[in-house]
Amino acid sequence: MTRSTGTTTWLDLSAQDVSAVMPFYSGLFGWEVEGLGEEFGGYRILRNDGKLVGGAMSVAGMTCPEGSPLPSEWGVYLTVDDVDARVARAREAGGVVVPADDIGDSGRMAVVLDSVGAPIGMWQPKRLEGYEFTGRPGSPVWFELMTHRYDDAAAFYTAVFDAELVPMGEEMDEGEDDFRYATNGSGESASWGLCDAAGMMPEEAMGWRVYFGVESTEQALAKLPELGGSVLDGPIDSPFGRITTIADPEGASFQISAMSEATTEG
Numbered sequence: 001m002t003r004s005t006g007t008t009t010w011l012d013l014s015a016q017d018v019s020a021v022m023p024f025y026s027g028l029f030g031w032e033v034e035g036l037g038e039e040f041g042g043y044r045i046l047r048n049d050g051k052l053v054g055g056a057m058s059v060a061g062m063t064c065p066e067g068s069p070l071p072s073e074w075g076v077y078l079t080v081d082d083v084d085a086r087v088a089r090a091r092e093a094g095g096v097v098v099p100a101d102d103i104g105d106s107g108r109m110a111v112v113l114d115s116v117g118a119p120i121g122m123w124q125p126k127r128l129e130g131y132e133f134t135g136r137p138g139s140p141v142w143f144e145l146m147t148h149r150y151d152d153a154a155a156f157y158t159a160v161f162d163a164e165l166v167p168m169g170e171e172m173d174e175g176e177d178d179f180r181y182a183t184n185g186s187g188e189s190a191s192w193g194l195c196d197a198a199g200m201m202p203e204e205a206m207g208w209r210v211y212f213g214v215e216s217t218e219q220a221l222a223k224l225p226e227l228g229g230s231v232l233d234g235p236i237d238s239p240f241g242r243i244t245t246i247a248d249p250e251g252a253s254f255q256i257s258a259m260s261e262a263t264t265e266g
Contacts, residue, residue, distance in 0.1 A: 003079040003125075003129065003130060003191075004079065004162075005078075005079055005080050005081050005086075005161060005162045006078055006079065006080075006157070006161035006162045006163045006164075006184055006191075007078065007079050007184070007185075007191040007192075008076060008077070008078060008079075008130075008131075008140075008143050008191045008192050009077050009078060009079040009123045009125065009129070009130030009131070010054060010055070010076075010077035010121065010123050010130050010131055011053075011054040011055075011074060011075065011076050011077065011131065011140060011143075011210055012054050012055035012056060012057060012074070012075055012077075013025075013046075013054070013055070013056040013057070013072075013073075013074055013075075013252060014056075014057055014058075014059045014070060014071070014072060014073055014074075014075060014252075015056060015057070015058060015059065015072045015248075015250055015252065016058070016059060016060050016069070016072055016250055017058070017060065017250070018042070018044060018056050018057065018058045020249070021056075021072075021248055021249055021250055021252075022044065022056065023227070024227045024228055024229055024248050024249055025046070025248070027223060027226075027227045028220065028223055028224075028227060028229070029048060029137070029138035029212060029214075030048065030049075030138055031046050031047060031048055031053060031138065032046070032047045032048075032050070033045075033046060033047075033056070034046075034047065042057070042058055043055055043056070043057045044056040044057070048134070048136070048138040048139050049134075049136070049138070051132040051134050051139065052130070052131045052132045053131055053132075053138070053139060053140060054131050054140070059072075071251075071252075072248070072250035072251055072252040073252050073253070074208075074210045074252055074253075074254050075111070075119060075121055075208070076120060076121060076143050076192075076208045076210065077109065077120075077121030077122065077123040077130075078120060078121070078122060078123070078161050078192075079123055079124075079125065079130065080122045080123065080124050080161070081124065082124065083100045083108045083109065083110050083122050083123075083124040084100050086110075086122055086160055086161070087099075087100055087110050087112060087122065089159060089160045090112040090113075090114075090156075090160050091112075093114065093115040093156050093159075093160070094112050094113035094114050094115055094117075094156075095112070095113045096110065096111075096112050096113075097111040097112060097113060097119055098110055098111035098121075100122075103128075104127075105126055105127050106125075106126060106127050106128035107123055107124055107125045107126045107127070107128050108123075108124040108126070109121060109122060109123050109124070110122045112160075114145075114153060114156050114157070114160075115149070115152045115153060115155065115156035116145075116147045116148075116149045116152055116153045116156070116206070117206075118145060118147070118153075118206065118207045118208055119207075119208075120208065135213065135259075136213060137213045137214050137215045138212065138213065138214075139212065139213055140210060140211065140212055140213075141211050141212065141213040141241075141257055141259065142192070142193070142211040142240075142255075142257065143191070143192040143193070143208065143209065143210055143211065144192055144193035144194065144195055144208070144209050144211075145157075145192070145193070145194050145195065145207070145208050145209075146195050146197040146200075146201060146205070146206050146207065146208075146209060147194070147195070147196070147197060147206050148196075148197060148198045148203055148206060150180055150194065150195075150196035150198070153194055154182065154194060157184070157194070163184045164184060164185055165182040165183070165184060165194060166182055166183050166184075166185065166186040166190070167180065167181070167182045168181045168182060168183060168193075179196065180195075180196035181193060181194065181195050181196070182194045209253075209254070209255055210254045210255065211243070211254070211255040211256070211257045212254060212255070212256055212257070213241075213256070213257055213258075213259055214256045214257070214258050215258065215260065216258060216260075216261075217235050217242045217244060217256070217258040217261060220244075220256055220258075221235075221244065224246070227249075228248075228249035229246055229247060229248055229249060230246070230247045231244060231245070231246060231247075232245040232246065232247050232253055233245040237261070237263045238262065238263060239262055239263055240257065240259075240262060241257035241258050241259040241260075241261060241262045242257070242258040242261035242262070243255055243256070243257050244256050
């Protein structure tokens with residue numbers, strides 16, 4: 001899978017205790033976990049039936065600039081052609097969280113804050129292109145940025161990542177004409193979405209969201225109690241699958257989508 005600048009390419013989990021939280025994901029999705037050793041700070045590679053899903057790392061002892069512990073959360077990376085040049089563009093609208101650095105011979109990365117305060121990673125691939133899209137249960141199937149400042153976000157991702165935002169929902173039902181959603185690319189080439197969530201969600205819930213496919217919502221949710229996870233929202237029926245927002249044992253949230261349970265538009 002060849003990726004161009006601005007398309008999703010990687011995702012990873014930051015956790016306080018990676019070893020303790022990995023059984024949750026292996027139990028829910030069947031992921032295989034491969035440790036890269038101390039050379040890479042104990043970073044783990046995650047696979048689904050042998051296919052790359054993403055990674056997981058420990059943030060134990062790490063703090064935010066204001067001194068609070070780093071949260072347990074999923075992070076998203078977009079492909080770039082030149083990390084250093086793209087970081088220079090991003091500096092005008094946000095701060096650099098993780099300066100550009102080489103990750104062995106796999107690639108070069110950085111993390112920046114976008115214009116609406118959401119962290120977003122940059123990945124300039126060398127040996128590692130990114131996650132392997134299969135669309136199968138247990139694999140990433142969608143990504144989106146939820147924001148109260150849609151226009152600011154659209155301008156940032158267009159300027160910094162060459163995003164080609166295509167508005168969705170041109171024909172909205174009466175009373176829904178204020179809803180705005182765009183995808184980066186159109187049709188099958190779309191790699192992520194941008195949602196105007198003003199009035200839909202609180203400010204503290206804004207940021208990037210990661211969706212993983214599941215075969216059955218009911219079966220996935222039945223596993224949560226014994227695995228230590230919880231339901232934050234849903235399930236919600238949609239034309240794109242039955243969607244549920246989940247939290248892992250440390251509180252990192254993500255979405256599951258049962259594509260086979262998608263509703264038909266009528």
